[in-house]
Amino acid sequence: MAKNLVIVESPAKAKTIEGYLGKDFVVKSSYGHVRDLVKSGMGVNVDKNFDPVYEVSPEKVDVINELRRIVKKVDTVWLATDEDREGEAISWHLFETLGLEEDATRRIVFHEITKKAITNAIANPRKIDRNLVDAQQARRILDRLVGFELSPVLWKKVRPQLSAGRVQSVAVRLIVEREREIDKFEITSAFRVIAFFDDKGKTFRAELPKRFATEAEAQQFLEQCIGAQFSVKNLEVKPGKRTPSAPFTTSTLQQEASRKLGYSVAQTMVLAQRLYESGKITYMRTDSVNLSEDALGMARDAINRSYGERYHFRRQYKTKTASAQEAHEAIRPTDFTMENVEGDPREQRLYNLIWKRAIASQMSDAILEKTVVTIASNKTNEEFTATGEVIKFDGFLKVYMESTDDENNDDQEGILPPLAVGDDLRLIEASATQRFTHPPARYTEASLVKKLEELGIGRPSTYAPTISTVQKRGYVVKEERQGKERAYRVLTLKDERISPETKTEITGAEKNKLFPTDIGMLVNDFLVANFSEVLDYGFTAYVEREFDDIANGELKWQKMLKEFYGPFHKTVQVTEKESERVTGERILGKEAGTGHTVLVRVGRFGPMAQIGTGEETEKPRYAKLRNDQRLDTITFEEAMDLFKLPRNLGQYEGQDVIVSIGRFGPYVRLGDFFASMKKEDDPYTVLLDRAIELIEEKRQAQRDRIIRAFDGEPEIQILKGRWGPFISYKGRNLRIPKDREPASLTLEEIHAIAEATPDVPRKGGFRRFGAKKTAEKEAPLKKATAAKPVARKAKAPAKKAAVKKAAPVKKAAAPKKAAAKKAPAKKAAVKKK
Numbered sequence: 001m002a003k004n005l006v007i008v009e010s011p012a013k014a015k016t017i018e019g020y021l022g023k024d025f026v027v028k029s030s031y032g033h034v035r036d037l038v039k040s041g042m043g044v045n046v047d048k049n050f051d052p053v054y055e056v057s058p059e060k061v062d063v064i065n066e067l068r069r070i071v072k073k074v075d076t077v078w079l080a081t082d083e084d085r086e087g088e089a090i091s092w093h094l095f096e097t098l099g100l101e102e103d104a105t106r107r108i109v110f111h112e113i114t115k116k117a118i119t120n121a122i123a124n125p126r127k128i129d130r131n132l133v134d135a136q137q138a139r140r141i142l143d144r145l146v147g148f149e150l151s152p153v154l155w156k157k158v159r160p161q162l163s164a165g166r167v168q169s170v171a172v173r174l175i176v177e178r179e180r181e182i183d184k185f186e187i188t189s190a191f192r193v194i195a196f197f198d199d200k201g202k203t204f205r206a207e208l209p210k211r212f213a214t215e216a217e218a219q220q221f222l223e224q225c226i227g228a229q230f231s232v233k234n235l236e237v238k239p240g241k242r243t244p245s246a247p248f249t250t251s252t253l254q255q256e257a258s259r260k261l262g263y264s265v266a267q268t269m270v271l272a273q274r275l276y277e278s279g280k281i282t283y284m285r286t287d288s289v290n291l292s293e294d295a296l297g298m299a300r301d302a303i304n305r306s307y308g309e310r311y312h313f314r315r316q317y318k319t320k321t322a323s324a325q326e327a328h329e330a331i332r333p334t335d336f337t338m339e340n341v342e343g344d345p346r347e348q349r350l351y352n353l354i355w356k357r358a359i360a361s362q363m364s365d366a367i368l369e370k371t372v373v374t375i376a377s378n379k380t381n382e383e384f385t386a387t388g389e390v391i392k393f394d395g396f397l398k399v400y401m402e403s404t405d406d407e408n409n410d411d412q413e414g415i416l417p418p419l420a421v422g423d424d425l426r427l428i429e430a431s432a433t434q435r436f437t438h439p440p441a442r443y444t445e446a447s448l449v450k451k452l453e454e455l456g457i458g459r460p461s462t463y464a465p466t467i468s469t470v471q472k473r474g475y476v477v478k479e480e481r482q483g484k485e486r487a488y489r490v491l492t493l494k495d496e497r498i499s500p501e502t503k504t505e506i507t508g509a510e511k512n513k514l515f516p517t518d519i520g521m522l523v524n525d526f527l528v529a530n531f532s533e534v535l536d537y538g539f540t541a542y543v544e545r546e547f548d549d550i551a552n553g554e555l556k557w558q559k560m561l562k563e564f565y566g567p568f569h570k571t572v573q574v575t576e577k578e579s580e581r582v583t584g585e586r587i588l589g590k591e592a593g594t595g596h597t598v599l600v601r602v603g604r605f606g607p608m609a610q611i612g613t614g615e616e617t618e619k620p621r622y623a624k625l626r627n628d629q630r631l632d633t634i635t636f637e638e639a640m641d642l643f644k645l646p647r648n649l650g651q652y653e654g655q656d657v658i659v660s661i662g663r664f665g666p667y668v669r670l671g672d673f674f675a676s677m678k679k680e681d682d683p684y685t686v687l688l689d690r691a692i693e694l695i696e697e698k699r700q701a702q703r704d705r706i707i708r709a710f711d712g713e714p715e716i717q718i719l720k721g722r723w724g725p726f727i728s729y730k731g732r733n734l735r736i737p738k739d740r741e742p743a744s745l746t747l748e749e750i751h752a753i754a755e756a757t758p759d760v761p762r763k764g765g766f767r768r769f770g771a772k773k774t775a776e777k778e779a780p781l782k783k784a785t786a787a788k789p790v791a792r793k794a795k796a797p798a799k800k801a802a803v804k805k806a807a808p809v810k811k812a813a814a815p816k817k818a819a820a821k822k823a824p825a826k827k828a829a830v831k832k833k
Helices: 010-018 057-069 087-099 115-123 130-157 166-184 215-225 250-261 263-277 293-306 345-360 445-455 463-472 518-530 537-551 559-577 636-644 690-706 748-758 796-804
Strands: 006-007 025-029 036-038 051-056 076-077 105-107 189-199 202-207 230-243 364-377 384-393 424-436 476-481 484-494 498-507 510-516 586-590 597-603 607-612 622-624 647-652 654-660 663-670 673-677 704-710 718-719 726-729 732-734
Touching: 006 010, 006 057, 010 263, 036 087, 036 130, 036 586, 051 057, 051 130, 051 230, 076 087, 076 718, 087 130, 130 166, 130 518, 130 537, 130 559, 166 445, 166 463, 166 476, 166 510, 166 518, 166 537, 189 215, 189 384, 189 484, 215 424, 215 484, 230 622, 230 647, 230 748, 250 263, 250 345, 250 445, 250 463, 263 445, 293 345, 293 690, 445 463, 445 510, 445 537, 484 654, 510 518, 518 607, 537 559, 586 636, 586 796, 597 636, 607 636, 622 636, 622 654, 647 690, 663 690, 673 690, 718 748, 726 748
Parallel strands: 006 025, 006 076, 076 105
Antiparallel strands: 036 051, 189 202, 189 424, 202 384, 230 364, 230 424, 364 384, 424 484, 476 510, 484 498, 586 597, 597 607, 607 622, 647 654, 654 663, 663 673, 704 718, 718 726, 726 732
């Protein structure tokens, strides 16, 4: 047996590291966090200096038992989790849970998984950094306190099942405020004049810097250009340069992967994690732009070999963020000679992006020459300007150019012909086009990360979870929205004649943008009104800086929590007593004929329109709002249109074809047969032919699912499912034995499988073949065989002793029925001392 146990978070990381260590080391994975705050109750003893109450996650029972068995057989345990606060906390929880001895435990860190880095880490171990642990613990406890106290307030005052998070709520506020900026924005138009000139047979483009407010003014200017003589009034040549961007941090990688590759923030982090764990890039959660001396040397050699010494320029960037976390390195390849890697195409594209950015950061500036030409006329005082840019030396542009978030950049620079002051030019064509001002752009995931970073909210490890969480909770949606057609005017001067024309364009189309939902806006408004400090951008950034102070050993985490929790808890109590329930209700008008009130509000299943109040009628009518409609902007006419459903489109196969909207979206119904409508289908305008097409598509899909059917038994079929073949048996779904070919099963065998499978109500998923009914779920891990369930007021020393015992742990048997009623008997909570 090996003498050393190395524990990391993931199997992929374990596999890579094991290849670098000798036979004296065994590498195992903890599969992430092994312990967290108890799920029942707050999980924090507020009255006892905010002591947390931890429990081992039930799914980690086997993991901990296996690690304990190995710990007994080795001399030294090496905790090799990630080098950030989250990784440090995982190491500490492993130390506590496994009952490790300090003298036989080593903490090692590395920012890349290479043989050199691992060997160096083994040679330079340290102890667990309690300051980093406390910073992570303070964040976790604070977020639990905020969520635990705010969520019940939302249940009472807004809608049941809602939840609120500290940083997530601030992210939602940013998105809501941007949406309202867009709503308030007043679009104006002006005419932009573009001209094309000829110089000795070569054509180039020029633009009038001035914009004309009206069509009449634009018309007047073009009339002045008829028969005018144009010439070069001034020509200015300016040298310029472009400097490469710094290598990636977590934030800039997420932004650039979104712009260039179309990856979501979460997708980028998953792929980067795989690249890191396979030893291809350095650690991917960092806010540092620093490169190590080794990296600078590798980049120099790679550039000189591939492009020549002229292209190399050594740069050492410095992190501008004052609150940068631990001294990580920027995200870079571990081997600069590898421009591409094998494997998943998505990983390949992300790796190539990281390689290009890192290499470009150590390359020479691009040398440019910018020419600005001023063109005058003998008939008007207005002057055209033409700009051209020539790259004299491409430098880093040979490899990489950073993208931007500017969606409205219409500037164009091209190559200009050789010109001199006084040259006469011929006007080929000039056009005045009506252009419109643009409202602020909605956030993408990447631009939201950029904004959070600018405000000092969140850290590299929190951006992706924050954005994912607000979408999962239904406060924000990421989606595409179709634009609307808009007319605009164009005046074209050509061959001494002006031709007016009306054209159309699509405006307002959005792709992968973040939109607040009605419930998100309602919750945001309630929280801003009642918990303004918690949602204040400056205060949230201040809390982040306090976490940094804790990590640096400059602030005690209990003191920080105490200062926050006191005023916060009082605000919660006042809000519960004094605030009114909110529904976002808007009265839009009265229904013709009945005189009943037409209103919109948030109901149990989301935003809806309603005709008639409880005082006006016993049976108010309800209709769900469409995805592109909002409570605060929907009009009376739009709300009334919602009640046109269900629509009867006509007859098919002797039955009515009905279109309506249900809880899960729009659908077509033929008798008892339902078919969901596609994203591009509008239930308010869809025609009979399209509805029939959807019905037949659904029928064909159902036929394609059937592996085998049985004559005379319409309720028994063998079908293809999402997770593989299964048996549909009289309303029950049964698993097929692994050793059987689905199509070979006989009806008698299926009856036998159904009889052997307990008829227990199914809560999603399949009933396992041959499964036996159990009285209870398996009990969570006990900290030691002798440990008893710990009550919240139990003495701390007893809990600590339970944690430190390293006796083998068995999964608890199913408790007796009477015992099952006692909540403490299900969890062995362990309080941190």
